[in-house]
Amino acid sequence: MGKVRKSKIVDLSKVKDREDLKKQREPHWQRLRNGCFLGFRPSKRGGPGTWIARAYDEDKGRYQVKSLGDYGALAGNARFAAAKKDAEALAELVEAGGTIRAKVETVGDACRAYSEDKPEAQSRFKRHVHGDPLAKVKLDKLRRRHLLDWRARLEEKPALVSRNKEGEKTVRKRAPSSVNRDMAVLRAALAKVLAMGAPNSEAAWQEALRSIPNANGRRTLYLDKGQRRALLKAISDEARPFVSALCLLPLRPGAMAALTAGDFDKRTNELSIGKDKNGKPRRIQIPAEAAQLLIEQGKDKLPTAPLFMRGNGKVWDKNTWKVPIAAAVRAAGMPAGATAYTLRHSTITDLVRAGLPLLTIAQISGTSAEMIERHYGHLASDAAVKALGELAL
Known part of the structure; x- marks a missing residue:
């Protein structure tokens, strides 16, 4: 995310000037100081637009970029000042050796953040979350029903027995123990960013991810x-x-x-x-x-x-x-x-x-x-x- 294409430098402080900017994918950038830029991307749908910060990381030799949001709750003439303040704070963080972390807004974002240093979790999320509608659900909109629907899809998904690329693939019904392991890693990721909801309510997202009891049967086959x-x-x-x-x-x-x-x-x-x-x-x-x-x-x-x-x-x-x-x-x-x-x-x-x-x-x-x-x-x-x-x- 550190590579940023060059773009014409503009003045984003005036509302009228921002409204006249061309609607494009690449943000319009304003240089705040050396190594610190504030960008603005006008909305193609008539919304308030999105603000972006970028700061040069000398240790890595590249820019770090982060979306700041639209500041839609503020008046138009107050958005620049708020975005400028946040961009400068992010630049100070990078200059001090810190790292700009991606904004965690969706279930998919939470899974990516949780699994950064966990290869097994990354693999499970890739198979069962990132390609599922659940990944796009906003965390502040997440309800028990979303996870119950995801769980139902997970339990219905057949487990692959043979991964031979040349032969016919063999599948079987997903074991309860496998379902538990897949739910456990999602439960851990969400617990990092969400508080537990009130029991027996739609906000109780955690209740949809309860483990299936007695799923891990004891291995009784023993060879002396x-x-x-x-x-x-x-x-x-x-x-x-x-x-x-x-x-x-x-x-x-x-x-x-x-x-x-x-x-x-x-x-x-x-x-x-x-x-x-x-x-x-x-x-x-x-x-x-x-x-x-x-x-x-x-x-x-x-x-x-x-x-x-x-x-x-x-x-x-x-x-x-x-x-x-x-x-x-x-x-x-x-x-x-x-x-x-x-x-x-x-x-x-x-x-x-x-x-x-x-x-x-x-x-x-x-x-x-x-x-x-x-x-x-x-x-x-x-x-x-x-x-x-x-x-x-």
Whole structure:
């Protein structure tokens, strides 16, 4: 937004002169002082027109531009003074090292502001908000019915199962847990800019985004160590290193696939996980067996090379790892429905049963202690009961 085309400099202080200006997309600019300009764009529909400020940012070597609005509540002869004051204030902010932030007026604006440093939120908003009529609703006009209508469209939208560009796309009904995750990120974005509305009223926008209860069913499919060994024996040679790592470390498959050779320090047995669902990089200490596997996979590779590589040199993804895992599940006679995430669940289950603190497990696996407690807390209680039983005479 910093690039501004040159335009004829005019005097915007007089109402009559502004009314005579040509109606065009590029604002008519008036120089207030060095590096500070005030612009005006006449309305093509007979409205009061829009005022714009631009200030030169020396650090970035370009102008920062921001719309100031129309000052329609003021008399015509008072608008210039108000716009001039705001433009000068913005210039002072930029000169002091600050950044002019875009005006947040609509739901779409709120989502963009919230997701500036949140890639996952950006992706969800791109799929479900920015192309939806909800994005254009003004925040001061937002009502519960707008969000209820959006929620209905979201729940009716099929979830894409196969993203193979060449084959036929496969879809399924959107799961309640997926709906909850999409609503949660929108709820967080709106909560940054809107106060909660009065309960049971149209202003209670938050009520339309309540989570579906009991949507996150507990993952109950568990493969014990013997079953995991059988799975590894049946799996293809190409996929065995990657799946072995999933059996040894409680990482998400996507985070495992994103690892590079430089992420593992064999001197300290520390692994850096930079790309994961929670978006926060972390370092974990890994056991000797897993360390040996990573050493073998990183041998003779550049630091930026994938740690786990397919036969064609490409990284694994959910469309490629699921094929060999599904084949091995069938060949080894494993329970139907076992997936890469089953291995993560099984590894976390073993850690909980071994008595490792839930907070430590949460840090290693890249999730919250609350989620570990919710899904695995009953296993921690079982471990405690077992420990007490061993104290009996």
